[in-house]
Amino acid sequence: MDKAKGAGGIARGSSSRHRWRRTLLYVFAILAAFYSFWPVMVMALEGYNIDIGVILAGFAGKSSIVIVGGVPIRISSIIPTAYYYLQALSIEAYPRLVLNTLIVSALTIAIALAAGIPVAYVLARIDVKGKSFIAYLLLGLRTVSQYMVIIPLYIAYSRFGIYDTYVGVALAEQLLVLTVVVWMLRGFFSDIPRDVYEAATVFGKNEWQVFRRVVLPMVLPGVVVTTMFALVLLWNEFLIADTLTGVATRTVAVGVWEGMSVNQLSFNALAWNSLNAAGFLAYVPAITVMLAIRRYLAKGFSLGMAR
């Protein structure tokens, strides 16, 4: 480490070419930052009725032309307002969407954990046959087209009267989270050394006690991370939620789009602002959770392959 620093220091002092390169690097880093947050920022600002295009036109002393309903409209000033955010938060629909999403997620994750924890425990505990069979099964589940599941489940749900119920959606969402949950858990369980299991058994604990008293406290942080990761996936999921939820169980991602898809070409330009606000409101919890578990993101998205 010291050597590397020293070498770097010599190079830094010796050439102006190096300094030029460093400047270029910082320029790239900042450009990449712009590229990353600009679209998100535009969405947040549109929610406040701040249109950057209009500001840019204003710098040039011109008024911006916006096409609303196929008719060009001249806009020369912007009037920032928190109205759209307040509206999104205060009307009944948005809190209900959030509540729906949380209930669906809680049920989905509960099912996935109930199915996943025993398997993860066994796979970490002993060399059991059929490991690769389970791996293949879960990979198949992860890669199958959603329509394979949506249509049969829709038919079955309609027949048994569980269409548009939380349980129905939660079952279908297993397609999205089950593989990730089992794999992440497996990783966390395997991080516990085998010796721990065996020492616990030596001290005369039965299998349930080994799990409950020794293993569970050790993997609890891992279970929390897994839960949070699955939560973000479910929060952002669209296709399954859109086709298998009705008015009673609509989730956030679907609700935001249903509002946004109010046809742009109509005169309803106000909806564009309020639904950008809704989109940003939906983004904030997702990014908060994601940043909280950012050390585990690579692990989660690669099904536990990456460290």
Add this chain to the structure above:
Amino acid sequence: MTTEPRGGLRVKESRRWYVLFLPLFAVIGLVAVYPLVMSLYLSLTTANGTPTLANFASMISTPTFFNTLNISLLYSLTSTILAVGLGLGLTFILTQELRGKGALEVIYILPLAVAPIVVGVLYAPSSVWDDVQQFMHFQLHMAYFNELTPSFYFPVMFFSEAWEWAPLIMLVALSIVSSMSKEVYEAADLHGASAYQKFRLLILPTVFTSPVMQFIVVLRFIDAMRAFEIPLAWSNWLGYTSTLGSPVDTISLYLYKLLFSSSLGFPIGMVSAIAVTLFGITLIGAAVLMRLLRTIGG
């Protein structure tokens, strides 16, 4: 349970452990195996239950099916390559000696948490591109360009998909880099290798030969093959909301429109036939992933 012999808990009694697999099998049976069998049944029968191959026949005889398959392949391939490129670009920046690297990493992760459907909205003509238009028109004195031509919206769709997932490639690449041995790096420093040389000769080969990276790239490709939200948004911006076989229809979007098309009488059989065909295709992808998984030692 308490009388378990200490030495014998390895493989001998393993059959008893299979009980713990039952919940998983129950869930998979309910949400995957049953639908799979049912889809097969639906695709091979008519609405009143007589066996037929008509669904597959009408799938093959519809030119839009192959068209959407092509669009999906193009979409998937282009956006995956772009995501890898952008992600490695971000990795390059974060592997340099920089101040404020932590903050930069957080900013670079931001796109990852945007819901795909919202990505479709972010890059809508009236959102980001509106500002680009105004900037180019008023500050750079260029003419307005048309946002609704294929030569514009296809690249934008590919780019927005890549924009969302580039941070993932970056995170995986960084995790691979962090597990590289420090000695190689220090040796390169002693020999006066430049930052670019170190990236090209040390980091890139390690990243590309890593099975973890290959796994995530194949997985990303498969996911992009199922891409639905961004094409849905664009089919809306372009006014193709209920047009079957529009230029932006990927397979998933085509199936969605088919499923809700009242003009074709909700062709569940044909949708199932296509879904079954897709299942066959994704199995190949799953097999590739499985091979990589074995290499990693899962």
